Amino acid sequence: MGRHTCPTCPVACGVKLKEAGRETAKIEYETVAMTGSNVLVVDRPHVIELDEVLNALGLDTISAGNVAAFATELVERGILDYPLKWGDVEGYKRFYHDIAYRKGVGDIFAEGVAKAADHFNAHEYAVHIKGLEIPAYDPRGVVGMALAYATADRGGDHLRAWTVVTEISMRPSLEDLVKLVIHLQNRNAALWTLVACDNIVGGFADPEAGTKLYVEMLNTLGYGYDYGRFIRLGERIYNLTRLINNLDGIYRDKDVLPPRFHEKREDTGWRIAPEDFKKMLDLYYRYRSWDERGAPTERLLKDLGILS
């Protein structure tokens, strides 16, 4: 039926559709996965219904889907007494309303998976990193995302470094994958200073393609950036946010995966072994020139011009 867009954005990634005779919006991949298959709601009309409920309530679909799955698992394990079961569309609508209006147990789950896990003493079932619920990439299949999630400055986030397309198009090497995560984090930090759209660069297997175009555009305004200097700008930003996190007590002990990702998936047997994750994180800190605690070294900060 047409496209819609955030104000002034020329990309217009939103799509208006007609479903069952009424106008609705395109459901995003994350929504389909987290509020759909993640809670065993597997038909499109019901996923659209739940998406519309969450939009109306102003709740993020990634976090809401995570919280809903967590709650359903607690009910299944006899830890939570609430009328909810897997695939229960009406139950999820009621649950999301209870969260939005902080009614009953909704008041607990409104605080997110991490705080709810504190309340129910159920951390082994909680899927989050640094309090942010994980989006729709199971890192047991796309392992670069394990490192990306664990080292994202704001928690379990897939946008700081989205390794998926590049990871499946390169030589599978631990060293190269860790460097990719770092490069994407630095690149995106720089790109977002331009309010650049992820959809433009994200689809390229080559992480430099697209970004070089932005640097050319920036230089038409008189800035003399080359690609290396532009990425360096992003590196400065990423290390500054890490310093802020360090001040808030975030060090290596928080750069961890939820217990679920170290367990074998029931269907495939895939997992991230703790010793494999340690290898990835050790390399990440080394390549970033962070110390063993996960803090940027003084030498690095002087080199970046953050310290004089």
Place this chain on the structure above:
Amino acid sequence: MKITVKLYGFLRDLAGREILELSCEHDECVLYRIFEKIVQIYPELKNYINVVDKEIYVRGVNIIINGRHIMFYDINEIVKEDLLIDILPPVSGGS
């Protein structure tokens, strides 16, 4: 050594089956040689997996071996156990 290759998504249509079974003996049981054999027996996979100079290159797929990503393995070491190799196609999405 028994090797089971499990294909996902469009790769099943490409190979005409979900499961591929093969075996290796002694010096053959080195990962890069195993993948050479897989691609030799099933040339439909050649566009997605290549072995060049004892290095494995992928194009558009992910490879999990006995539940762990291939990059955590030394592809030059002789494997000492049966293998389940999962070959995954790409996923889409993003925001």
